[in-house]
Amino acid sequence: MSLSSKVAANLPYLRRYARALTGSQASGDTFVRATLEAALADPALKASLADGRVPLYRAFTRFWSAQSADAGSASPEAKGREGAAQATLGAVMPLNRQALLLTTLEEFSPVHAGEILGIDAAEVERLVAEAVAEIDREAATNVLIVEDEPLISMQLEDLVKSLGHQVFGTAATRTQAQEAIANAMPGLVLADIQLADGSSGLDAVDDILSIGDVPVIFITAYPERLLTGDRPEPTYLVTKPFQERVVRTAISQALFFKSNTASA
Template sequence: MSLGQHVASNLPFLRRYARALTGSQTTGDAFVRATLEAALADDELKASLEGGRIPLYRAFNKVWSSAYLEADPEQASGEHEAGAQNRLGAITPLNRQALLLTTLEDFSAAEAAQIMGLQTSEIEALVAEAVSEIDREQATSVLIIEDEPLISMQLEDLVEAVGHEVCGTAATRTQAREVVEKEMPGLVLADIQLADGSSGLDAVDDILAIAKVPVIFITAYPERLLTGDRPEPTYLVTKPFQEQTVRAAISQALFFGSSRPLD
């Protein structure tokens, strides 16, 4: 496999991480592009990318960390990005990086340490601090759109365990509409493929047409959303999932506080 093919195979996942870290597809993709441009301009950096995901994420981390320190909130484009940058100033970014790398991206603490240039013990401490921040998140109501009963129950237990309330569950697009007619949730956890053949994407579009609500997609088919052909969701968790991953995604979604429509 060539270097280009190897990087391309990891690119959707780096873009996912970038979106979750920045809260914006546009901003996340801009940092990914900057990372690739930096690699093209630096032969040593380019050669290091042959080492796999860790060097790629390490290169991204250096670009993001450098740019973040100089970020100007007034230059953000759009309400969501401006809000995201304002919130970034109120929370330690290292905590979010460590948590996302070890949950959303499934790196070990030692691998995350290599990416961030820290000690493994420091990563473990950052993750512990991030979990404490999650526990302090303001409680909200959550709609679960999931057609597999066992997974739906697992998500219900997880949501309630971290202090939120489940306002309803839905196995179809129609059921999701019925829940929203009674109460607009503060957060949506949604599968893509639903029981009656309807789409979780359409169910979410119905909700976002009414109000700006953070959405986390939890799916066994992430490739259906990571195509680059349409605006992609900021928060995407792959099945089978770790509860810590979902917990981290919930924290991120509530942290940024909004989600763009998919159309």
């Protein structure tokens, strides 16, 4: 397999990580693209990408960390498409959340996550435990669940409640989602892509976002279809069948950015 093919196979998942890390599709995809451009200019870095996901994520992390360290002093014009607000948030992203995202959303082992972050596995495990403890202290919100499979919907309800949040409502179709927000807005949306009547969860979410700015996490069996970087795509994606700890992390990350944006 050629180098370009090897890198291309891992790019959708790097985009997923970058978007969750920065809280923005545009910002995350921009950093991924810039990482590849840096690799093209560095033969040694370029050659290392042939060895799989770990070197690719490590290259991204080093580039992102270097850029984020300069975010606070750079002018808005110099920050380009990622924007001043996103760059500032990126600059303060705690290492423990990076470790949590790598070991849950991206399913790296502590050893591999440590290679990516430049720390040992024991430190990764300590950081993950620290991040989970922080999640337990987060403020509660109301969650709208847009999911047409009754069993999955019930699983998500139980998970939301176990995290201390409230279930705002459930919807199996776009119409039901519209009805759910007729009189009030949720604080967070968990949405499937394909809904019961053939309608799209993407369209249902567009309806919601046309009324208010709400963080959204999509749960889909085919995440790579929404990680192309070629069009407007979701920021947060969880793969079906999902693990509860992955959904937990995605919820926390979405609320982290919502809280930081509100207080900025």
